[in-house]
Amino acid sequence: TQLLEQSPQFLSIQEGENLTVYCNSSSVFSSLQWYRQEPGEGPVLLVTVVTGGEVKKLKRLTFQFGDARKDSSLHITAAQPGDTGLYLCAGRPMDSNYQLIWGAGTKLIIKP
């Protein structure tokens, strides 16, 4: 069974602090997507990473795909209350042409 493990499960920090969320697996993925979900809404795509070692930046968010394409991280610099939400990673396994494996999510709360 292919799994994506996200850590931490829950994180509550003060506005202005930095944080990193991790998405790890023993399986290799052809690509990995990060989504953010706010209460009462569906997840919204933040980024897709495809190449091992790839780094993508989205304003204060930095996404990295591991060299071996088994893991990914999301780093937020100077977190703001608007970053509050459930962060989900989802990966496309190398040995499947249709599956998308989801992590259980990291619930992030940024306190003003």
Place this chain on the structure above:
Amino acid sequence: EAEVAQSPRYKITEKSQAVAFWCDPISGHATLYWYRQILGQGPELLVQFQDESVVDDSQLPKDRFSAERLKGVDSTLKIQPAELGDSAMYLCASSRRSYNSPLHFGNGTRLTVT
């Protein structure tokens, strides 16, 4: 920007009753997904369609759940009979045919079974 439409937004039903959810994907999106999500957790795939064909329904409780996408456009997910444990958010998503295309989600149907 085009959105995935879902209805109803909320549904309260008694156990043993039937319930149905509807989803209209973004025009041109060949792949349609139904997910179930428990509050604060990741989504769990129930069924995935490519056009009108089921690609994956391995996690769909087929004794009570059914899904169809007859013309390869909109889709309906049905539960009969509903059980207390079915209370959750039911999310529909769609994507283009290409492998790394992102999923576009609707805002879901919040089901409460009493």
